[in-house]
Amino acid sequence: MNTRELVDAMDRVTASLQVPISIDDALAEITTAAVRTMPAIDHASISITGSDGKIRTLAPTGPLALQIDELQYSLAEGPCLDAVTDDPIVRSDxxxxxxxxxxxxxxxxxxGIGSQLAFQFRSESHVRGAVNLFSEGVGVIGPDDVQLGYLFANFAAAALGWNRTHETLTIGLSSRQTIGxxxxxxxxxxxxxQRxxxxxxxxxSQTGNIKLYDVAAGIVADSESRAE
Structure with missing residues (x-):
């Protein structure tokens, strides 16, 4: 990425800021970003429980993510079910x-899904949700994917006005600080x-075809240069 590319992308995005963003759009931004920034992840979705206890899917990145979620709901088993109902993080390689x-x-x-990660988040009323990350490969999920998964779960919780309660974000300190x-x-x-x-x-990131971390690093560098 060069400075001109970043500036051009930011200009185009700035022009779109006047357009209100709905909660559905915000969640779609999160699942799309997860797939774009995590090489091992091919599909993503968000599962949430309603006041009636039923689970539904929000912001799937495609029909396969929705199909896999609904398969778990119908069978009453799977990583996203375990994350929504019990475990703060569920991983299957x-x-x-x-x-x-x-x-x-x-x-x-x-x-066609070989591996999956799921990250729980909760509302203050103890309604729960999960960010679901799917890979078509087997044994391809690495530590960076787990760390970034926490980040996207935190943003999903923030977008919904919910809270991550179980663990501190463990993404690498440098990356976490830069994005923050x-x-x-x-x-x-x-x-x-924040949302x-x-x-x-x-x-x-999407407009300029630039990695999310690189966008964040460029914004920080630009801010530091302005302060000099």
Whole structure:
């Protein structure tokens, strides 16, 4: 990425800031960003429970993500079910061979999903949700994917007005600080809340075809140069 590319992308995104962003659009930005920034992840979605206890899917990145979620709901087993109902993080590196979900795992593999991550978040009323990250490969999820998954779960929770309660974000310190700095700069510069500042980062990444971290690093560097 060069400075001109970043500036051009930011200009285009700035022009779009006057357009109100709905909660559906905000969540779609999050799942799309997860797929774009995590090489091992091919599909993503968000599952939430309603006041009636039923689980539904929001912001799937495509029909396969929705199909895999609905398969878990219908079978009453799978990583997203475990994350929504119990565990703060659920990981499977090989769904077909994973004995925790004897019905779901083989079916998911037949549909082309080899691995999955799910991250729980909660509302103050104890309604729960999960960010679901799917990979078509087996054994391809790495530590960076787990760390970034926490980040996207935090943003999903923030977009919904919910809270992450179980663990501190463990993304690498340098990356976490850079992304956080960039969000703070955008909040101050454009008078945005956290959700829209994150949407700004994602839109700039997509508009300029620039990695999310590189966008954040460029914004921080630009702010530092202005302060000199």
């Amino acid at each position: 090989d769904l077909r061979a994973d004995g925790r979900w004897p019905r779901f795992g083989p079916r998911a593999a037949e549909l 700095q960039a969000i703070g700069i955008l909040m101050e510069r454009y008078r945005l809340d 829209r500042a994150f949407a700004f980062l994602v839109r700039t």
